[in-house]
Amino acid sequence: MIYLDHAATTPLAPEAWTAMRPWLEPGGGYGNPASAHAAGRQALAAVEAARAQVAALVGAQPEEIVWTSGATESNNLAIKGAVEFHARGRAHVITSRIEHRCVLDTCRWLEGARNVRVTYLQPDRLGRIEPQQVIDALSPETVLVSLMWANNEIGNLTDIPALAPQLRERGVMLHVDAAQAAGKVAIDLCAVPVDLLSLSAHKLGGPKGVGALFVRRRPRARVAPLLHGGGHEWGMRSGTLATHQVVGMGAAFASLPVDFSERTTHLRERLWQRLAMLPGVQRNGDARQAAPHILNLSFDGVEGESLRAALFDVAVSSGAACSSATAEPSYVLRALGRNDELANASLRFSFGRTTCEADIDAAAARVEHEVLRLRALSPLTN
Numbered sequence: 001m002i003y004l005d006h007a008a009t010t011p012l013a014p015e016a017w018t019a020m021r022p023w024l025e026p027g028g029g030y031g032n033p034a035s036a037h038a039a040g041r042q043a044l045a046a047v048e049a050a051r052a053q054v055a056a057l058v059g060a061q062p063e064e065i066v067w068t069s070g071a072t073e074s075n076n077l078a079i080k081g082a083v084e085f086h087a088r089g090r091a092h093v094i095t096s097r098i099e100h101r102c103v104l105d106t107c108r109w110l111e112g113a114r115n116v117r118v119t120y121l122q123p124d125r126l127g128r129i130e131p132q133q134v135i136d137a138l139s140p141e142t143v144l145v146s147l148m149w150a151n152n153e154i155g156n157l158t159d160i161p162a163l164a165p166q167l168r169e170r171g172v173m174l175h176v177d178a179a180q181a182a183g184k185v186a187i188d189l190c191a192v193p194v195d196l197l198s199l200s201a202h203k204l205g206g207p208k209g210v211g212a213l214f215v216r217r218r219p220r221a222r223v224a225p226l227l228h229g230g231g232h233e234w235g236m237r238s239g240t241l242a243t244h245q246v247v248g249m250g251a252a253f254a255s256l257p258v259d260f261s262e263r264t265t266h267l268r269e270r271l272w273q274r275l276a277m278l279p280g281v282q283r284n285g286d287a288r289q290a291a292p293h294i295l296n297l298s299f300d301g302v303e304g305e306s307l308r309a310a311l312f313d314v315a316v317s318s319g320a321a322c323s324s325a326t327a328e329p330s331y332v333l334r335a336l337g338r339n340d341e342l343a344n345a346s347l348r349f350s351f352g353r354t355t356c357e358a359d360i361d362a363a364a365a366r367v368e369h370e371v372l373r374l375r376a377l378s379p380l381t382n
Contacts, residue, residue: 002363005315006203006352007152007180007294012248013205013353019251020207023244033241034232043243050250054199057253058178059188060214066233067241070211071179072102073226074198075146077213077237078175079106081223082144082196083116086173092141096121096129098332100152100177107146117141125337126286127156131163135170144173149181153332153348154285155294157185161192168193173221179203179211183256184264184291189214195221201245205353206252210245213237257353264351265292267360271349272297274364278371284333284346295349298333301375304344310370314363316347 003011023029023046031039033047052062068074083091095107097120110116119137121129134145145167147158160176167174175196178187183204189197197214201207215221215236229238257263272295275281280300299307308318318330329343338346349363 001313001315002359002366003315004349004351004355004359004363005317006355007348007350008317009202009208010205010352011354012207013252013255015255016206016248016252020244020248023247029243031243033243034230043241046243046247047241050247053250053254054212055214057187057256058182058197058199058214059190061217063234064189064214064217066213066215066236067246068211068213068237069209070202071100071177071198071200072211074200074211074213075100075102075175075177076106077223077226078196078198079103079144079146080110080226081236082173082175082221083110083114084224085222086143087114087116090115090117090141091143092117092119092139093143094119094121094134094137094145096123096147097335098123098127098129098151098153099146099148100179103146103148103177123156123335127151127154127284127332127336128286128289129158131159131166134163135166138170138172142172144175146175146177149176149178149187150185150291150294151285151332152180153294153330154296154336155180155291156285157181157289157291159289160194164193180291180294183253184261184293189216196223201249201252204252204256206249207245210242210249212249260353261292264355267351267355267357268292268295268349270357271295271360271364274361275367278368282342284336284338293351296333296346297349298338298342298346299371300342300345301378302345302371303374303378304329304341304346306374307345307347307370310374311347311366314366316349316363318344318346318348 031043033043051065055062055065107118121133149160173195176194177198179200195216199212201210225236227238232238282298284296329340333343
């Protein structure tokens with residue numbers, strides 16, 4: 001199988017497995033990090049070392065990293081927590097129509113359960129959300145803006161460095177979902193005044209089931225907790241930490257190759273140059289401002305389900321993995337103006353540490369063959 005679905009999940013990095021193994025073996029590190037005895041202190045030291053590794057990748061301080069079960073929980077904690085803590089009377093939240101499903105569903109929950117007013121910004125035909133759109137949508141009741149740094153389906157980059165200072169000047173909190181951006185684009189939270197930022201381990205070579213939320217300390221970003229219990233993670237996320245998952249995330253973030261972005265950009269453009277020679281192929285998103293590891297293409301004159309079935313030996317997706325259980329075309333591509341047929345006949349290719357040029361060339365050959373074969377069989381093409 002040619003694996004080109006790293007935006008859905010990545011293979012576990014060898015460094016992550018090496019770090020996790022001592023905490024999984026019988027007789028290994030089994031102490032609770034919250035315990036005061038020797039086994040607990042040993043686990044706590046490993047957790048704090050991992051916290052520093054995660055913080056270092058995004059230019060944060062270790063005490064600003066709060067462990068969660070993944071980006072979905074981080075997004076929920078950031079959005080619900082900020083509204084719950086700061087809302088006084090009528091609250092307003094700004095997001096966009098092309099955010100991850102967990103952000104959109106959280107905002108819809110706030111609309112129904114908390115009577116929060118939510119503005120869903122419309123992207124242009126390239127999928128861009130411009131900083132000025134956000135500023136124009138602000139109101140005196142705006143509590144939070146929540147936007148992706150890199151879109152998980154089309155790879156578009158939002159200009160967070162330009163937007164964040166403008167929101168800081170206006171006293172509006174900014175939450176950024178960086179699950180697809182961390183490690184792929186430069187993030188320096190010392191320089192960019194983001195208040196809350198969500199991270200995921202398994203998008204970057206770490207294990208599934210663990211993530212983190214950056215919560216700025218100065219000036220302090222305040223969120224109400226979703227989980228109540230022992231007051232772990234500075235009272236923001238109660239529950240016993242899974243030491244093996246935490247150390248795996250830290251090791252994965254620390255071991256990212258320094259040339260990762262450059263190499264994945266090369267692979268992305270190599271695949272695009274091959275497939276662009278096919279007639280009726282459209283690149284979705286803004287090629288000038290794109291995450292290096294994602295390429296989303298629509299193939300005219302092809303039935304999407306047939307194309308994906310034919311590519312049984314190439315692991316790609318038609319959109320976000322969280323939406324794969326539904327038969328509906330991508331809501332992100334429809335927001336860009338693609339009709340249902342073209343949105344359904346789209347493939348997201350995404351690349352990671354293990355992707356090589358041979359994978360790109362083999363995948364391109366398979367896609368070319370199947371697209372031409374299916375078009376030849378289609379009565380519409382004929």
